[in-house]
Structures are given as C-alpha cells and as structure tokens.
Amino acid sequence: MTALVSHLKLLETESIHIFREAAAQFRAPVLLYSIGKDSTVLLHLARKAFWPGKPPFPLLHIDTTWKFRDMIAFRDKTARDFGLDLIVHTNHDGLARDITPFDQNPSVYTDIMKTQALRAALDAGGFDAAFGGARRDEEASRAKERVFSFRAAGHRWEPRRQRPEMWTLLNGRLGKGETVRVFPLSNWTEGDVWRYIALEKLDVVPLYFAAPRPVVSRDGQLIMVDDERMKLLAGEKPEVRRIRFRTLGCWPLTAAVESDASDIDAVVQEVLRAKNSERAGRLIDHDQAAAMEMKKREGYF
Amino acid sequence: MQMAALTEEIAVAPALVPAPDTSGMVRLLTCGSVDDGKSTLIGRMLWDSAAVAEDQRAAIMHASQNRALNGEKVDFSLLLDGLQAEREQGITIDIAWRYL
Numbered sequence: 001m002t003a004l005v006s007h008l009k010l011l012e013t014e015s016i017h018i019f020r021e022a023a024a025q026f027r028a029p030v031l032l033y034s035i036g037k038d039s040t041v042l043l044h045l046a047r048k049a050f051w052p053g054k055p056p057f058p059l060l061h062i063d064t065t066w067k068f069r070d071m072i073a074f075r076d077k078t079a080r081d082f083g084l085d086l087i088v089h090t091n092h093d094g095l096a097r098d099i100t101p102f103d104q105n106p107s108v109y110t111d112i113m114k115t116q117a118l119r120a121a122l123d124a125g126g127f128d129a130a131f132g133g134a135r136r137d138e139e140a141s142r143a144k145e146r147v148f149s150f151r152a153a154g155h156r157w158e159p160r161r162q163r164p165e166m167w168t169l170l171n172g173r174l175g176k177g178e179t180v181r182v183f184p185l186s187n188w189t190e191g192d193v194w195r196y197i198a199l200e201k202l203d204v205v206p207l208y209f210a211a212p213r214p215v216v217s218r219d220g221q222l223i224m225v226d227d228e229r230m231k232l233l234a235g236e237k238p239e240v241r242r243i244r245f246r247t248l249g250c251w252p253l254t255a256a257v258e259s260d261a262s263d264i265d266a267v268v269q270e271v272l273r274a275k276n277s278e279r280a281g282r283l284i285d286h287d288q289a290a291a292m293e294m295k296k297r298e299g300y301f
Numbered sequence: 302m303q304m305a306a307l308t309e310e311i312a313v314a315p316a317l318v319p320a321p322d323t324s325g326m327v328r329l330l331t332c333g334s335v336d337d338g339k340s341t342l343i344g345r346m347l348w349d350s351a352a353v354a355e356d357q358r359a360a361i362m363h364a365s366q367n368r369a370l371n372g373e374k375v376d377f378s379l380l381l382d383g384l385q386a387e388r389e390q391g392i393t394i395d396i397a398w399r400y401l
Binding site for chain 1: 354355357383384385386394395397398399400
C-alpha cells in the first residue's frame, strides 16, 4: 500500500468508527446532506459503515431555494440511486417574508434561511444527533471543534462547554435538552477529500469541474448567474467564462474561480497547488469578524 | 521582520503520488508560563512552513493590527487562537487542530 493510500485509509477507518459509534450511542441520528464534495464523501463513508445494510438514519437537506440547479438535480438522483430517505426542509416563513440573498445582508439571510431552518428541521424530526461534513481545516472556529460537538438547548454551540476526546473514545451522554453534531470528517483536509473522491471514483456535482458558464464580477468575486432571479447592478453584464467552484452553497453567495480543471485529476492538482483556502469563496464568512463562530453559536453547523 | 515566507513557492507533490518519506514526522511540544509565547512560537512555525493559505495570512495580518507585541507586524498566535474569547483575552482556551 502506498503512503498516500494508507493515509486515506486511516482517515476512512476513523470516520467509519465515528459513524458506528454515533449510531450506537444516539437514539435518532440524521445526516445533514448539503450536496457538496464533503457531503459526497460523508455519505459514501456512511454507506460503507453500515454496508450491506443502509445507513440507519435519513438524510436532511436544508433547501434555501437558492441552491444551484445542478445541486438539486444531483441531490434527488443520489437519494433515488441509493434508495435513501431524504428530508428536504425549507423555511417557508422566510420565503413568505421575501428573505433573499440579494435583499438582505448575508448574515441575516444565512440566519433565517439556513440556521433557523436547520434548528426547526432538527426539532421537527426529534433528532438528537446530526452528522455534518465540517472539517477542522476549513476555518478558525471549526479548527476548535470536537468530533462530538455538544449543543445546548436551542442548538447553541458553547465552545467552553465541550468535552475532552482522548484517543478514539467518544462520550455521547446527553444532558437535558442537549443535542450533538457529529463530524466524521474532522481530520480530513480539502486535499484529502478530493484525493479520496478520485480514488473511490465518486460522482460529484458537475459544477466542481471547469466549463464555460455565465458570470458577473462583483467586488472581485465571480458570481454565476444560475437563474432569472439574478439581480444585476447598474453596468453589470453577464459574460461567459471558464469557471468552476471549490465550494458549493447558495449561488448568489458562492464565488467561482477561473479554471481549466475539467476532470478529477486536474481538480486534485489544482487544489493541492491552491494558495487561497476554499472558504475564500464563501461570502458569508467575511461579512464580519468571527462570522463563522457567531453562526455556530446560533446553531449553524 | 523578514516576510519572505509570504512569497515562498509551495512545493507540491504530484497528485496521487505519495510523499517520498512520511516517516519523518516531527512532534513538537512547548512548555512555558502564561504569556511566554507558546502559541506564538507554534504559530510562527506554521507561518514559515508555508502551510497557511494566502487569504488566511491576509486575515491574520489584518487581525494583528494593534495587537502584535515586540515590534512584530504579525501576531502568530492568531493562527491557533481562533475563538473570539481567545482573541479578546489574548490567551489560548482550547486546542486547535491545524494540518500541514
């Protein structure tokens, strides 16, 4: 076995252990499936962990109605092909109030359409544990996360009230009102995720591969025009450029990068050479200092 | 302070080819009293090892304004101390995981 494969093997083994441990310790787990590359790896590991059975929990997608169309098609096909239960939750109250990424600032929009929607969906399903694909290498507050991240009543993250995790021991005992977020990909890096996708030949959303797509350049970020709801500013005109995405979220808030990486090997190469982190393209991370930590405290994952 | 690390080329092994030697893992331990600079030392080594993405470097340099000590321009401890409470108090409260 080569060194690289054994490195990924270790990560895979650790993640499968976490899945099985959580499934054994919690009453009603759910997998937060957000369709991107991390979710793809997360779902693949979940399926491996319980193979030949199906994962003993449903998938949950928080649909803001602003996801890329390719993502929704990929989500539905994945659930169908693998025969998985998929719960789709949208904050209809937010829709009725016309909360959009164009009209509100990103924090307000994310709070209402993502965080509040997630809390409501977890409460509605009575879930006590939610698997997420967050990785420690992504961002400063995620670098502090436990594998079992405890959330106080109301799903609030309190960084000072987390438990030590020695070796591979995971203590899942819940206090009253507590729930837990479980992060099987904690120790993976973006490069690991891509190399694993290449090695396991996993399908991912085509938006990760370069193709000519219509974009506008706004504040130095390339925003793809995914449908007719795009609100162009004065003087803006969509132009076709060869782009791909390093990370996928709501299309008005996710910046593309210009790239020629049109297949998996090229993407792996590009990721390993990249000088910027992937979250540089996430507009919701940059609207204020410690943006992610504040979102996590509100219940974001 | 020398900022040479900023423009350093990051050597990249071709994808899917293992690194030549992974047996040379370095374990690093820092001991010291409060405010001796344990996090700052580790942060400085991360910074110089070119393992920090450029947008993260820019964010750290921005956050370092008015807080770096001893005439330095960068507060390297910010690479480890990412929580608001840690930054406000200038201390490490919890471990941080970073990968090279």
